[in-house]
Amino acid sequence: MTDDRQPQETRALRLGVAGPVGTGKSSVIATLCRHLRDEFALGVITNDIYTDEDARFLRSEGVLPEERIRAVETGACPHTAIRDDVTMNLMAVEDLERDFAPLDIVLVESGGDNLTATFSPALVDAQLFVLDVAGGGDVARKGGPGIARADLLVINKIDLGQHVDVDVAQMVADAEKARNGAPVLPLSRKRPETVEKLCDWVRQLHASWTAGGHTPVDPGPMAPHHHAPGDTHDHDHGHRHAPGDTHDHDHDHDHDHGHGHTHAHGHAHSHSHSHD
Amino acid sequence: MYASSLRKAASGRPGAMTARAVLASELAANGRGSRVRTLRSDGPLVLRPCHPKGPEPLTDRRHDVARVALAAGTAGPLGGDSYALDVQVGAGSTLVLTEISAMLVLPGPREGQSRMSITVRVDDGATFVWWPQPIIAARRCDHRHDVRITLAESARMILREEMLLGRHGEAPGDFSGRLRITRGRAALYDQQLRFGQAWDGWNGAAVLGDAAAVGSIVAVDPCWTDMRPPALPFHKDAALMPLAGPGVAIGAVAPDSLALRHLLTRGLHQLGPPWAI
Amino acid sequence: MESLGSGGQAALLLLADGRLPAGGYAHSGGLEPAVAAGRVADVAGLERFLIGRVETAGSIAAAFAAAACARAGRGNLSDLAELEAELDARIPSPELRKVSRDLGRQLRRAMNGIHPHPHFAALGAAPHQPVVMGVAAAVFGLGPRAAALAILHENNAGAAAAAAKVMRVDPFEVHAILARMTDRLDCLAAEAAKAADGPTADLPASGSPLTDIAAEHHRRSDVRLFAS
Numbered sequence: 001m002t003d004d005r006q007p008q009e010t011r012a013l014r015l016g017v018a019g020p021v022g023t024g025k026s027s028v029i030a031t032l033c034r035h036l037r038d039e040f041a042l043g044v045i046t047n048d049i050y051t052d053e054d055a056r057f058l059r060s061e062g063v064l065p066e067e068r069i070r071a072v073e074t075g076a077c078p079h080t081a082i083r084d085d086v087t088m089n090l091m092a093v094e095d096l097e098r099d100f101a102p103l104d105i106v107l108v109e110s111g112g113d114n115l116t117a118t119f120s121p122a123l124v125d126a127q128l129f130v131l132d133v134a135g136g137g138d139v140a141r142k143g144g145p146g147i148a149r150a151d152l153l154v155i156n157k158i159d160l161g162q163h164v165d166v167d168v169a170q171m172v173a174d175a176e177k178a179r180n181g182a183p184v185l186p187l188s189r190k191r192p193e194t195v196e197k198l199c200d201w202v203r204q205l206h207a208s209w210t211a212g213g214h215t216p217v218d219p220g221p222m223a224p225h226h227h228a229p230g231d232t233h234d235h236d237h238g239h240r241h242a243p244g245d246t247h248d249h250d251h252d253h254d255h256d257h258g259h260g261h262t263h264a265h266g267h268a269h270s271h272s273h274s275h276d
Numbered sequence: 277m278y279a280s281s282l283r284k285a286a287s288g289r290p291g292a293m294t295a296r297a298v299l300a301s302e303l304a305a306n307g308r309g310s311r312v313r314t315l316r317s318d319g320p321l322v323l324r325p326c327h328p329k330g331p332e333p334l335t336d337r338r339h340d341v342a343r344v345a346l347a348a349g350t351a352g353p354l355g356g357d358s359y360a361l362d363v364q365v366g367a368g369s370t371l372v373l374t375e376i377s378a379m380l381v382l383p384g385p386r387e388g389q390s391r392m393s394i395t396v397r398v399d400d401g402a403t404f405v406w407w408p409q410p411i412i413a414a415r416r417c418d419h420r421h422d423v424r425i426t427l428a429e430s431a432r433m434i435l436r437e438e439m440l441l442g443r444h445g446e447a448p449g450d451f452s453g454r455l456r457i458t459r460g461r462a463a464l465y466d467q468q469l470r471f472g473q474a475w476d477g478w479n480g481a482a483v484l485g486d487a488a489a490v491g492s493i494v495a496v497d498p499c500w501t502d503m504r505p506p507a508l509p510f511h512k513d514a515a516l517m518p519l520a521g522p523g524v525a526i527g528a529v530a531p532d533s534l535a536l537r538h539l540l541t542r543g544l545h546q547l548g549p550p551w552a553i
Numbered sequence: 554m555e556s557l558g559s560g561g562q563a564a565l566l567l568l569a570d571g572r573l574p575a576g577g578y579a580h581s582g583g584l585e586p587a588v589a590a591g592r593v594a595d596v597a598g599l600e601r602f603l604i605g606r607v608e609t610a611g612s613i614a615a616a617f618a619a620a621a622c623a624r625a626g627r628g629n630l631s632d633l634a635e636l637e638a639e640l641d642a643r644i645p646s647p648e649l650r651k652v653s654r655d656l657g658r659q660l661r662r663a664m665n666g667i668h669p670h671p672h673f674a675a676l677g678a679a680p681h682q683p684v685v686m687g688v689a690a691a692v693f694g695l696g697p698r699a700a701a702l703a704i705l706h707e708n709n710a711g712a713a714a715a716a717a718k719v720m721r722v723d724p725f726e727v728h729a730i731l732a733r734m735t736d737r738l739d740c741l742a743a744e745a746a747k748a749a750d751g752p753t754a755d756l757p758a759s760g761s762p763l764t765d766i767a768a769e770h771h772r773r774s775d776v777r778l779f780a781s
Contacts, residue, residue: 050776073780075579076718085574087659454758456642463642467760476737477605481592482583483761490762492645507647509769512590517769520641520650527645527762 010101012043013209014093014108015202016082016119018146019130021112024156026054028130028198029107031189033063035199040104040206043096044069045089047081047111054109070096078111083221086123093123105206115144121216126205128152129219131175137166140175147175149219152183152201159188292356292388297321299373301342301402302366309340310369320349321359331553332372333434333495333544334405341370346408348379355384355418358391365431367399375408378440383416383449394423398431410438410491410533413472417449427459430498434551436540438491440533441471441484450474457494457523464521465494487513487529489536493544495551496523508546514539516546564693568686568703571710575663577656581719581779582606582712586767588719589774596723599716600730603709607734607741609761611705613643614683615745616756618704619697621687623749626696630675633684635753640681643758646765648772652781656682664689701745705738718778 017025026046033042042064046054052071059066072092074081081089093106108124110117119127129150131139134157140147147153153175161168168186175184185201187194208214300314317323326345328337335341346361353359365371381390398404404425413419427433437455441448450472457465469490471478478484504518514528526543530536545552571577584602587593593602617640624632644650657680661673664685670692676685683704690700709731716727748756771777 050778073579073777075581075715075780076778077578080578081576084572085576085578087574087663088576088579091659091662456754456758458754463639463754465645466639466642466754466758467645468758469760469762475608477601477603477608480601480603480605481587481590481598482602482605482764483609485592485763487763492762507769509766509773512770513763513766515646515766515769517645517765518647519645520638520647525645527765529762529766 010097010103012041012093012097012103012106013126013206014106014124015205016108016110016124016127017130018082018110018118018127018150019112019154020115020135023112023130023132023135025109025112025130026057027189028128028154028156028187029109030058030061030063031195032107032199032202033058034061035195036105036202037064039203041100041102042068043093043100043103043106045092045096045106045108046071047074047078047089047109048072049074049076049078049111054111068096068100074111078113079117082108082110082117082119082123084120086120089123105202115139115142115146118146118150118219121218125209125214125216126151127219128154130154130156132156133158133161133166133168133171134164137171137174140171140178143178145219145221148178148180149182149217151205151217152185153179154198155184155186157188158186158194159190291386292358292384293319293350293353294358295319295321296360296362297323297346298362299323299344299371300364300366301369301371303368310342310371312342312344312371313366314364315344317349320352320357321361322347322349326374328372329374330407332374332405332407333551333553334403334432335370335372336550336553341372341403343372343374345374345376347376351380352382352384353379353390353392353419354382355390356386356388357384358393360393361395363394363396363404365396365398365402365404367428368401369399370403370405372405372407378409378412380412380414380443381417381419381449381451382414383418389418389420391420392422396423396425398425398427398433400428401430402428403432404435405433406435408436410440410489410536411451411453412440412443413448413451414443415446415449417451418472418474419449419451419453421451421453423453423455425455425457427457427464427496429460431459432497433457434493434495436491436493438489438533438536438540439469439471440536441488441490444532448472455494457496459496459521459523462521464496464523465519465525467492484529487531489530489533491528491530491536491540493526493540494523495526495547496521498522500524505547510542510546511539514543516543561693561695561699564695565690565699565703568689568693568695568699569706569710571707571714573660573663573667573707575656576659577707577711578714579780580652580656580711581715581781582708583764583767583771583781584712584715585719585777585779585781586771586774587763589777590767590770592763592767593720596726596730599713599720599722599727600733603713603730603734604737605761606712606764607705607709607737609759610764611708612741612745612757612759613640614704614708615701615741616748617681617683618687618690618700619742619745619749620753620756621684622690622695622697622700623687625672625688625691630672632753633676633680633688636684637677637681639753639756640683643760644765645760646768648768648781649765650681652768653681653683654679655780657685660685660689664692668692696746697749698742698746701742701749702738705741709734709738715779 055071500522528539
């Protein structure tokens with residue numbers, strides 16, 4: 001018996017949670033677990049940049065039994081682990097599905113990366129992309145594959161809008177425009193009605209996936225990098241090249257996660273396969 | 277390459293020494309305690325029954341065990357010499373093998389490697405405690421050290437090995453030592469250590485770095501078949517590591533022999549009684 | 554010994570490529586803990602580290618990949634269990650045994666998606682990486698020497714690539730080390746192929762004490778970029 005393929009009945013809905021660092025991915029997952037754990041059998045895979053901090057956070061929150069939260073270490077390549085080389089994550093999901101069969105939903109949290117990182121459809125069936133108002137009101141307008149084409153865009157921490165001079169309504173409108181009407185969900189842990197909406201979205205997704213009505217959509221590969229004059233997007237923080245501080249051979253990294261550097265990588269992804 | 281070719285390697289070199297000593301223990305006739313059955317010294321390899329001297333794991337100061345010390349009758353082995361020691365620990369018996377002094381491996385007056393081949397067989401229900409002194413690979417030596425231990429599945433064993441990279445302040449000669457332990461028919465522990473000019477990379481951070489001493493303790497106990505002591509890196513240069521089979525290895529590197537002995541003893545303490553000394 | 558000139562070079566490059574989606578990028582081959590412990594601090598130290606690594610753990614991995622390839626090539630898959638056990642005996646650190654088995658599972662998982670073959674199912678639940686590499690090479694029709702070269706290059710280039718993330722080094726200098734090591738890798742692969750058909754007990758067993766010790770520390774470290 002190899003550990004590679006799951007029998008159909010143990011296959012869970014695999015839901016990815018992506019988004020820049022600090023936008024509250026772990027907190028969104030904790031919220032989902034807390035509200036859905038009585039309805040669904042859940043498991044969580046975290047992808048960490050340093051050790052297994054996110055997994056530890058979720059375990060300490062006590063939202064699920066510890067053994068249902070597993071960490072995958074991505075060797076400082078969080079976007080590689082969800083996009084170019086998903087093997088580690090895929091095996092972690094499959095192991096979890098096998099060890100706690102039958103699971104209904106496995107949540108996969110990407111390591112906090114930049115705006116361009118999205119999950120490969122080889123890894124997840126659906127993904128939500130998390131932004132927060134503290135990251136700036138203009139982030140949603142800039143778009144990018146995750147913002148434009150994730151199954152759901154969550155704009156988190158809306159209760160902070162007034163404190164960071166962000167017009168939440170405008171940010172949501174911008175996001176809706178960037179997404180051509182695809183769903184945008186303003187969220188705050190402090191506003192129960194928004195949390196309930198998030199949970200409803202997941203319930204509907206699970207129902208449609210179970211009924212075979214959900215087809216994984218690839219938000220698409222990383223967006224090419226524009227250098228339009230006066231363009232003040234991700235590059236504001238600068239892409240630092242300290243002497244001797246270098247990038248890996250085939251992909252870039254955020255060493256210090258402060259700068260959202262976007263690059264065209266030329267990966268031609270044509271993921272058309274589904275899981276069985 | 278190993279025991280079978282040892283005599284050939286030594287023959288034809290005038291002055292080179294070839295020796296093969298044999299040691300065996302068995303359960304005493306009354307079934308209480310162990311006795312030495314065979315004690316055959318050969319040339320420079322002198323085997324002597326002895327009393328407990330320093331602390332030993334498992335058998336500390338007990339008098340109902342067979343206890344033998346190996347004493348070197350001459351310096352060496354030197355280049356060209358080929359020594360062998362065959363040990364058998366008979367069923368149910370306990371044998372403690374110690375060493376009087378460190379083994380100083382030296383270059384010979386002629387070209388050629390020195391070799392030491394040790395085979396040990398530990399039979400059913402037997403216990404083997406091997407507590408030798410360090411091997412010192414002196415400058416320009418060229419030594420091959422080969423230890424093969426075959427354990428019955430119900431046998432217990434603990435051994436210590438310490439290698440010093442040259443005498444104080446000198447660069448080591450060429451040394452290659454292999455310790456292979458099999459249990460039943462399966463390999464349990466197999467490690468070769470090489471250092472000296474003949475090899476590359478041993479002084480890199482993956483192998484020995486700038487250490488001048490390296491050693492290990494390997495303990496095997498059938499009681500550990502289902503559960504072994506947990507791994508414990510107890511010092512930046514030392515760790516206790518459970519093996520894939522019922523054994524543990526304590527590995528350490530150190531700047532000198534004293535620090536090495538200290539680390540290994542500390543690792544042993546992590547195992548608790550009856551291993552700790 | 555097989556000739557590389559008779560074809561198969563492209564398959565060898567495929568297997569040895571760090572971009573093969575088998576999760577190798579998450580590991581530094583022990584470099585991160587060596588740097589963290591202050592044992593590798595500059596380019597010269599990095600070169601000694603990499604050479605020491607290929608001459609010890611590398612020679613073992615190469616030999617076991619070659620041996621697995623030779624056995625799989627003959628359809629002799631029942632011998633692989635013995636190779637697994639012999640390799641376990643050569644890795645004192647439980648952490649490194651786990652890393653090798655994790656990487657082996659990942660490589661098999663990837664190969665099952667890339668180039669499925671019944672041989673992969675014959676491997677145990679968590680096969681060691683060199684054994685899977687040997688079987689993968691055989692599945693592509695490659696011989697023991699290519700299998701050894703693939704695992705040597707993958708492991709060595711992977712550790713070297715990690716240098717850019719854990720040290721202040723010029724990437725050209727890192728690759729200059731790799732360039733200087735090409736003959737060494739070829740020699741090690743040739744030796745591995747020579748021993749591939751011999752008794753399993755005689756396969757190399759060259760230990761690397763600091764790598765074992767550092768790996769156990771690394772697992773318990775709170776701040777690390779790489780899984781190993």
